[in-house]
Amino acid sequence: MSSTATTLEHAAPPQSGPRSLIQRLRHGDEVAHLLTLIFAALILLLTSMLVYELWVNSHLSRSKFGMMFFFTRVWDPVFGDFGALPFIYGTLVTSVVALMIAVPLGLAAAIFLSELAPRRISDTISFLIDLLAAVPSVIYGLLGIFIVVPLMRTEIGPHLIKWFGHVPYLSVLFKPPNYGVGFFTAGIVLAIMVVPFIISVSREVLLTVPREQREAALALGATRWESTWKVVVPWARTGILGSIFLALARALGETMAVTMVIGNDPKISMSLFASGHTIAAVIANEFTEANGDLYLSALIELGLVLFLMTFILNGLARILIVATERGGGQTA
Amino acid sequence: MMKKTLLVVSLLVGLAAAAGAQSNPVLLNAAGATFPYPIYSKWFDVYHQQHPNIQINYQSIGSGGGIRQLQAGTVDFGASDGPMTDEQLSQSKVKVLHFPTVLGAVVPTYNIEGVKSELNFTQKALAGIFMGTITKWNDPAIAGPNPGVNLPNSDIVVVHRSDGSGTSYIWTDFLSKASDDWKSKVGKGTSVNWPVGLGGKGNEGVSGLVKQTPGALGYIELIYAVQNNISYGKVQNAAGKFVKADLAGVTAAAAADANNIPEDFRVSITNASGAAVYPISSFTWLLIPTQIPDAAKRDAIKGFLLWMLKDGQNYNEGLSYAKLPKPVVERELKAISQIQ
Amino acid sequence: MNRLRLIWRKSLNVFALTLTGVAALAVVSILFLILGYLIYNGGKSLSWDFFTKLPKPVGETGGGMANAIVGSLKLLFLAAVMGVPVGLMAGVYLAEFGGKTFSFVIRYTTDLLNGVPSIVIGIFAYSLAVMPVKHFSALAGGLALGIMVIPITVRSTEQFLRSVPGALREGAMALGASKWKTVATVILPAAKGGIITGVLLALARVAGETAPLLFTAFGNRFWSPGLSQPISSLPVMIYTYAIAPYDDWHRQAWAAGLVLLGLVLVANVGTRLALSRGGSARSV
Numbered sequence: 030m031s032s033t034a035t036t037l038e039h040a041a042p043p044q045s046g047p048r049s050l051i052q053r054l055r056h057g058d059e060v061a062h063l064l065t066l067i068f069a070a071l072i073l074l075l076t077s078m079l080v081y082e083l084w085v086n087s088h089l090s091r092s093k094f095g096m097m098f099f100f101t102r103v104w105d106p107v108f109g110d111f112g113a114l115p116f117i118y119g120t121l122v123t124s125v126v127a128l129m130i131a132v133p134l135g136l137a138a139a140i141f142l143s144e145l146a147p148r149r150i151s152d153t154i155s156f157l158i159d160l161l162a163a164v165p166s167v168i169y170g171l172l173g174i175f176i177v178v179p180l181m182r183t184e185i186g187p188h189l190i191k192w193f194g195h196v197p198y199l200s201v202l203f204k205p206p207n208y209g210v211g212f213f214t215a216g217i218v219l220a221i222m223v224v225p226f227i228i229s230v231s232r233e234v235l236l237t238v239p240r241e242q243r244e245a246a247l248a249l250g251a252t253r254w255e256s257t258w259k260v261v262v263p264w265a266r267t268g269i270l271g272s273i274f275l276a277l278a279r280a281l282g283e284t285m286a287v288t289m290v291i292g293n294d295p296k297i298s299m300s301l302f303a304s305g306h307t308i309a310a311v312i313a314n315e316f317t318e319a320n321g322d323l324y325l326s327a328l329i330e331l332g333l334v335l336f337l338m339t340f341i342l343n344g345l346a347r348i349l350i351v352a353t354e355r356g357g358g359q360t361a
Numbered sequence: 362m363m364k365k366t367l368l369v370v371s372l373l374v375g376l377a378a379a380a381g382a383q384s385n386p387v388l389l390n391a392a393g394a395t396f397p398y399p400i401y402s403k404w405f406d407v408y409h410q411q412h413p414n415i416q417i418n419y420q421s422i423g424s425g426g427g428i429r430q431l432q433a434g435t436v437d438f439g440a441s442d443g444p445m446t447d448e449q450l451s452q453s454k455v456k457v458l459h460f461p462t463v464l465g466a467v468v469p470t471y472n473i474e475g476v477k478s479e480l481n482f483t484q485k486a487l488a489g490i491f492m493g494t495i496t497k498w499n500d501p502a503i504a505g506p507n508p509g510v511n512l513p514n515s516d517i518v519v520v521h522r523s524d525g526s527g528t529s530y531i532w533t534d535f536l537s538k539a540s541d542d543w544k545s546k547v548g549k550g551t552s553v554n555w556p557v558g559l560g561g562k563g564n565e566g567v568s569g570l571v572k573q574t575p576g577a578l579g580y581i582e583l584i585y586a587v588q589n590n591i592s593y594g595k596v597q598n599a600a601g602k603f604v605k606a607d608l609a610g611v612t613a614a615a616a617a618d619a620n621n622i623p624e625d626f627r628v629s630i631t632n633a634s635g636a637a638v639y640p641i642s643s644f645t646w647l648l649i650p651t652q653i654p655d656a657a658k659r660d661a662i663k664g665f666l667l668w669m670l671k672d673g674q675n676y677n678e679g680l681s682y683a684k685l686p687k688p689v690v691e692r693e694l695k696a697i698s699q700i701q
Numbered sequence: 702m703n704r705l706r707l708i709w710r711k712s713l714n715v716f717a718l719t720l721t722g723v724a725a726l727a728v729v730s731i732l733f734l735i736l737g738y739l740i741y742n743g744g745k746s747l748s749w750d751f752f753t754k755l756p757k758p759v760g761e762t763g764g765g766m767a768n769a770i771v772g773s774l775k776l777l778f779l780a781a782v783m784g785v786p787v788g789l790m791a792g793v794y795l796a797e798f799g800g801k802t803f804s805f806v807i808r809y810t811t812d813l814l815n816g817v818p819s820i821v822i823g824i825f826a827y828s829l830a831v832m833p834v835k836h837f838s839a840l841a842g843g844l845a846l847g848i849m850v851i852p853i854t855v856r857s858t859e860q861f862l863r864s865v866p867g868a869l870r871e872g873a874m875a876l877g878a879s880k881w882k883t884v885a886t887v888i889l890p891a892a893k894g895g896i897i898t899g900v901l902l903a904l905a906r907v908a909g910e911t912a913p914l915l916f917t918a919f920g921n922r923f924w925s926p927g928l929s930q931p932i933s934s935l936p937v938m939i940y941t942y943a944i945a946p947y948d949d950w951h952r953q954a955w956a957a958g959l960v961l962l963g964l965v966l967v968a969n970v971g972t973r974l975a976l977s978r979g980g981s982a983r984s985v
Contacts, residue, residue: 058880058881061793062881065794065798066798068787068791069799069807070807072791072807072814076810078829082828083821083825086828134728135728138721138727145718154729157732160736160966161735163905163909164909164958165908165909165939165958166909166910167911168735171943172735176738224728252710252711252713252714253714253718255714275815309818312821316820317915317916336821339816343813344809346812
């Protein structure tokens with residue numbers, strides 16, 4: 030009768046069509062998905078707010094200088110004329126120098142730690158190198174002043190000038206005067222600061238390369254080195270590239286250590302021994318003292334420029350990583 | 362019965378109020394100049410010892426930072442080595458009083474191979490060196506006032522501050538008065554477009570660079586030079602005399618025009634007239650808002666200012682700052698009443 | 702011909718492998734140089750006073766950095782509380798739940814955030830947490846550091862979640878566990894070693910940051926009660942003291958640098974010990 034009919038209705042299975050949000054939320058997985066999504070979106074929100082703040086607070090400077098900001102070499106707080114070019118140049122040059130030193134050094138060390146060293150020694154050394162990443166950048170700056178700068182002025186600089194001073198094309202890179210501070214010194218200090226990142230990530234990735242790969246190469250008659258360089262490293266190249274970009278990101282934004290050894294002179298020069306300036310260094314140096322809305326706005330616009338540089342470089346990194354992934358190899 | 366309980370209760374309340382008044386800490390935050398930081402940290406500490414419930418937390422983030430944070434309302438008062446400009450004052454939502462606290466000086470320091478003696482620098486020489494028009498140590502402009510000193514034919518490496526600073530403000534203020542060229546091309550400020558030279562961060566950065574770089578010339582605060590035994594040169598003042606910076610010379614600079622100092626105490630005393638004057642001297646100021654709504658904070662600040670102008674000044678010379686001249690102190694004491 | 706080529710390959714082998722050893726040695730010796738310098742210069746000034754007293758004004762010896770040490774710990778705690786959950790959850794999202802495009806956007810944004818110079822993050826935190834309330838605070842400092850902790854946490858969480866062997870996942874699902882249960886009870890615990898190391902690396906990195914604290918935590922010569930007062934920290938003290946003209950302050954700066962590094966070392970070693978005692982996370 031009617032009661033059986035209703036019980037039958039109640040016993041009917043749930044609809045298999047689209048369910049409402051509330052119904053989906055009853056299911057644990059959906060909740061987890063939503064929850065984690067919210068947190069992930071929070072990062073997006075934070076970064077957008079950051080860019081927004083940078084954009085809004087640099088309004089004065091952007092409207093006054095427009096696109097010329099990127100090409101002006103002058104930085105004159107007294108007369109209100111500001112340009113970003115020397116700082117963009119300095120940021121790029123120091124980072125490139127840093128990578129040119131840190132990548133071969135770091136990769137070589139990572140190879141040693143993953144392929145040659147016995148596991149326990151490798152772990153200990155890797156732990157020690159991780160400590161290097163924990164040293165505050167102010168300390169790096171001080172050590173740069175006391176150790177690297179005099180070394181550059183009395184040993185490294187003169188030798189480089191002697192060897193390359195007369196080589197065409199290269200000599201312009203090594204032109205005196207050499208005061209010890211400058212692009213090269215800053216690059217060296219940066220290299221020391223970022224090499225731990227390259228080593229620790231590359232080592233991790235190299236360790237995950239399956240043993241079969243190495244053994245197959247060796248079985249085919251390759252030497253240990255050949256097996257490493259021609260098989261293992263290419264297998265891990267995506268992760269290694271990732272570590273290089275991580276290092277680059279750190280180098281671009283490094284403030285304290287660089288400002289203590291670069292000479293803080295907003296000028297553009299081909300010589301590596303010349304003093305220069307970077308975006309992060311000038312912001313750190315002048316932000317607290319910036320009196321005047323245009324001055325402050327120009328500094329914030331520089332922050333925006335750095336953000337833009339990071340944006341572009343990250344894009345390039347992604348493209349490069351996708352390209353290497355297509356060519357085969359381990360995904361990070 | 363009621364009367365007794367009422368008595369006890371009111372006694373307790375009274376006691377609590379009294380105890381509360383004593384133990385209620387007054388926390389003041391201040392920010393600004395690095396130039397006077399040593400004396401300020403001394404003063405605030407001594408004052409705290411004498412008034413344990415008053416804590417004045419001063420952070421030396423730079424003169425410009427002090428001005429800005431004061432205007433943003435995030436600190437209770439500020440400090441600056443350069444007075445606020447008319448433009449800044451007109452834009453400020455808070456009306457600000459300038460209170461000079463101490464006097465200091467900036468000195469030229471150098472590192473020339475083989476030269477140990479104190480050099481005499483004319484104003485034109487210093488301006489020319491920092492403009493980049495005088496490039497060698499044995500240039501006549503430098504050699505002239507230094508007969509008997511064997512100056513080499515080597516390059517001068519100019520060192521300036523890379524961070525914005527009151528010290529740079531005082532130095533460039535002086536150079537602007539010493540040279541019209543400098544005034545029109547570079548001007549004065551806590552940060553300027555230096556024509557030549559390397560930038561060092563802080564006094565430490567500049568003196569470090571100078572120490573390590575043969576042929577270098579830089580500028581640092583007097584107290585820094587004294588504390589670290591760094592040799593520095595003499596500068597020619599407006600009267601033509603070469604004066605080595607010391608407390609007497611600095612006080613003379615302030616006293617020279619003491620009666621002509623404007624109402625609001627914003628004055629530049631570089632290149633003051635007088636034979637004993639050291640020309641690169643300056644006041645440094647505390648920036649106090651005229652309206653302080655919180656009564657406890659207001660009283661604490663006024664109390665501190667009173668103490669600073671009387672007892673506080675006794676600590677200046679121990680730290681190589683000169684005392685304020687008497688007439689200035691008198692006028693400041695009167696100005697305290699403007700804080701409400 | 703073949704013999705010559707073989708000799709060449711063998712020599713190259715020895716040469717290249719030796720070079721890698723030299724590289725590793727070079728990097729490690731740099732570390733020892735830094736540590737040695739810090740220990741030599743800082744060890745001289747470490748004293749009981751350093752750990753227990755408040756800073757003294759210029760020229761007076763006997764001051765310490767007790768409030769800076771406590772301040773750094775407090776700030777790191779706040780940074781962890783604010784940044785780690787966000788990074789962790791976002792990492793879980795990217796590794797377990799994410800769709801293709803949105804994940805790409807999130808990863809890209811995270812890398813961007815990682816590359817922002819710390820001083821810019823400080824300015825951002827200033828406008829978020831200091832200007833509206835008109836005072837500097839420990840909370841604002843913690844926020845600035847927390848933002849910096851997020852990208853590294855996201856990356857290491859995602860990386861280590863992904864490295865958990867598929868067998869574990871499949872086993873759990875075969876037993877009928879839903880996805881979130883699998884993640885929460887099987888995968889996360891399996892990856893926790895790597896994740897915790899990543900979080901520690903992140904905290905170690907921000908422990909030494911000065912710039913973001915300058916306009917948020919501000920600094921304090923006294924003890925900082927609660928969360929809404931300015932607070933002292935080791936890196937800011939190092940920076941202030943290192944560029945000051947006083948020898949006593951320089952020595953304290955080195956000592957502070959040593960203590961900072963020591964804190965990081967203790968955190969690293971401590972976690973590894975705790976992990977190994979709880980059973981290895983990697984062995985399956």
